Structure formats: C-alpha cells, structure tokens
Amino acid sequence: MDATRIKPPLGHDNAWWWEMAAEGKLGIQCCSQCQTLRHPPRPMCGVCGSMEWHALEASGRGTICSFTVLRHPQFPGYEYPLIIVLVDLEEGTRLTSQLVDCEPEDVRFDMPVTVKIHEDPDGFKLPVFAPAGSGA
Numbered sequence: 001m002d003a004t005r006i007k008p009p010l011g012h013d014n015a016w017w018w019e020m021a022a023e024g025k026l027g028i029q030c031c032s033q034c035q036t037l038r039h040p041p042r043p044m045c046g047v048c049g050s051m052e053w054h055a056l057e058a059s060g061r062g063t064i065c066s067f068t069v070l071r072h073p074q075f076p077g078y079e080y081p082l083i084i085v086l087v088d089l090e091e092g093t094r095l096t097s098q099l100v101d102c103e104p105e106d107v108r109f110d111m112p113v114t115v116k117i118h119e120d121p122d123g124f125k126l127p128v129f130a131p132a133g134s135g136a
C-alpha cells in the first residue's frame with residue numbers, strides 16, 4: 001500500500017485512546033462516579049454528568065451487533081470493500097470499528113469477534129476486529 005491512511009483528528013478528549021491503541025490496547029472510558037462505560041471518548045458522563053473518568057483496557061472480545069459494507073467512496077489507504085461493524089464489547093459498551101480477515105458475505109449478526117491491532121506501514125496503529133478464532 002503506498003497511500004497513507006487518513007489520520008484521525010487527535011484532540012484533548014480522545015488522544016489518550018489513540019495512545020492506548022499505539023500500545024496495542026483497546027481503551028474504554030469509564031465514569032469514575034457511576035462506572036458507566038462510554039465510547040467514543042467525551043468529557044462528560046451522559047448518565048450522571050460527572051467530568052471525572054478513567055480508562056480501562058477492554059478484553060477485546062465482543063459480538064457484532066450491526067454492520068455495513070462500504071464499497072464507495074474509496075479513500076486512499078483503505079482496502080475495499082470495507083466492513084464497518086458496530087461491536088458489542090463484553091464489557092457492555094459499543095464501538096464502531098472495522099472488520100478484517102472476513103469476506104463481506106460471511107459477516108453475520110451476533111458473530112463473535114476479537115480485537116486485533118492493525119499497523120500501517122508508517123507505524124500508525126488502529127484497533128480493528130477479526131472473527132474470533134481466526135488466529136488474531
């Protein structure tokens with residue numbers, strides 16, 4: 001692959017999540033007051049309004065709760081078709097990610113998946129998911 005993937009915008013609210021990804025970890029933000037998990041990262045708890053939170057490392061196990069296969073438009077740095085999945089993590093929160101090592105016609109609802117850290121040629125790391133038991 002020659003093209004470089006479009007990098008996500010890093011801000012105060014999500015930089016920690018990408019730093020965990022760079023260490024090969026899937027992060028989940030957890031409210032320190034009521035322990036509600038949330039994703040994507042944001043400053044305030046939607047349940048209790050607390051601004052206090054800490055990060056947990058997810059087990060990386062989950063099931064597919066929804067998915068969509070993107071064929072167009074095609075951005076450089078991605079392989080198509082791209083399978084975008086909404087994963088129900090076993091911790092109880094949901095995460096939008098990409099499914100790899102799977103053909104679009106083989107994706108099913110409730111399919112067990114595990115996290116896998118994808119690394120671009122330039123070293124950028126991104127948590128993606130693969131079918132559980134595929135050797136990830």
Ligand SMILES: [Zn+2]
Pocket residue numbers: 031032033034035036045046047048049050
């Ligand atoms: Zn809370």
